[in-house]
Amino acid sequence: MKFTVDRAVLLKALAHVQSVVERRNTIPILANVLLDAAEGRLRLTATDMEIAIVEEVGGIEVAREGRCTAPAATLFEIVRKLPDGVKVELDHKGGDAPLGLRAGRYVTSLTALPVEDFPSMTEGKLPHRFNVGAGLLRDLVDRTRFAISTEETRYYLNGIYLHATEANGTKVLRAVATDGHRLARVEEPLPDGAEGMPGVIVPRKTIAELRKLAEEATDEIEMRLSDTKLQVKVGTVTLTSKLIDGTFPDYERVIPKGNDRVMSVDKTAFAAAVDRVAAISSERSRPVKLSLEKNHLLLTAASPDQGQAQEELDNDTVTYDSTPLEIGFQARYLKDITDQVDGQVEFRFADGSAPTIVQDAAKPEALYVLMPMRV
Structure with a gap:
């Protein structure tokens, strides 16, 4: 040669x-x-x-x-x-x-x-074929992959669950990821030809490679899949991957219903405040406590070695019209979710110990669930 x-x-x-x-x-x-x-x-x-x-x-x-x-x-x-x-x-x-x-x-x-x-990775039959916009695919991946589990023992959570379903009478392509502490569920209109696709779990490493290819793509991306393999064609590149052989949990069961205590807060102000109060502790798992009253939010964090910090947000940036509430979340998890939001963040609480729903007020097709921590 x-x-x-x-x-x-x-x-x-x-x-x-x-x-x-x-x-x-x-x-x-x-x-x-x-x-x-x-x-x-x-x-x-x-x-x-x-x-x-x-x-x-x-x-x-x-x-x-x-x-x-x-x-x-x-x-x-x-x-x-x-x-x-x-x-x-x-x-x-x-x-x-x-x-x-x-x-x-x-x-x-x-x-x-x-x-x-040199090994040959045979494709096998890939009966389901459809095209998806590069921007749509980037959006699905970007807004869910932060919640992929890294715990190898729960291997069926080590990827994004991609499947076709219905939401409010509309057929959608839905991506879901969870690590047991937070859940991300994002949906986009179902591409033509994807209606009969099986639900598949795309591994974390494949997601990373797919995202890199989608970044360079300007046209639609061709996807072909079976129950066990996924193939993606982006221009002159063909990626073939095995899928995770497992059953993704029934995620709908962990999405709470009836969380009626709603806080709306400016994403930029909230994220900056969380970052500042969390700086008091070097431990990434240290919780930030949210203390809510009418149109007022107090964020506090404490460290046995460093001391404590707090910051207040009032009705310039916070809207809350329910009974007082105290709840704690891991600072990193709050940041991961608010990074997916552009303007107003909506938190829907039940109480201080129940799962909380977080959404972008302008993009209801994206939904996040966050488990609280004891504070």
Whole structure:
């Protein structure tokens, strides 16, 4: 195999595929990217056996068709540090020979593991196919992924639950994530062709890669899926991922009904106040107490080592017209949720120990549930 490619073209493709490679693995070939040059195009493939990313780029000067593997992270770092505008020549003479790289006066060689050892992640049948707007997909991911659980024992919570359902008589595509302490539920109009899709749990790592691809997309993104796999096509990139084999809990049961004590507060003022009072403690799990009276909010936090802090918000920024209430939340959780809101935040309380609903007043299609802490 021998070909020449613009540095910028190769760098962009490597940036896409090398990010799925696990830096620490027990199977050496999984640290490599598969390069396949033929007929004026180059196909790059990387996988960790759970996710595979393939990118195909054209306009390649192929002197000798063929395939080889190369250490993904090292190749990416080398190409990244080459000067702009340089042409990169990659040459592999087959067998146990190293992969030679030449760019201007720079020359190096990289160990090439056997192509035969590189695993193939078969797609299988993907009967459900639909297109989704890149902006819509970014919105679903951004407003839910902060609530994905990192607790490996509850593996079925280690992703976003994506499914088709109905809300107020309208068919929607809904994304849900929870870690048991907070829940995020966001919905968008159901894309054409998605009505019969199964409910699937998309893993955390796949969500991260999908979000990166969606950031660059300007057109619609093609999604194909089955009960066990998801495939996404964004331009010249194809991402195939296994799905989490588990049952997502009945999240509707934990969304409280009848929370009738409503506080509306300006997002910017509230988030800044939470940040300031929480600064008294270095412990991220330290609660911030909300003490509510008519059109008045007092935020307090305390630390055994540092002291305590408080800040008041009044009717310039707070609207509350119910009985007095005291409730505590972890400061980081409050920040994660208010980060999803643009203007007014609505809190719907039942009492000081029951789950609280949080919503963006201007975007009711997004709903968050937050468990209180003892204060």
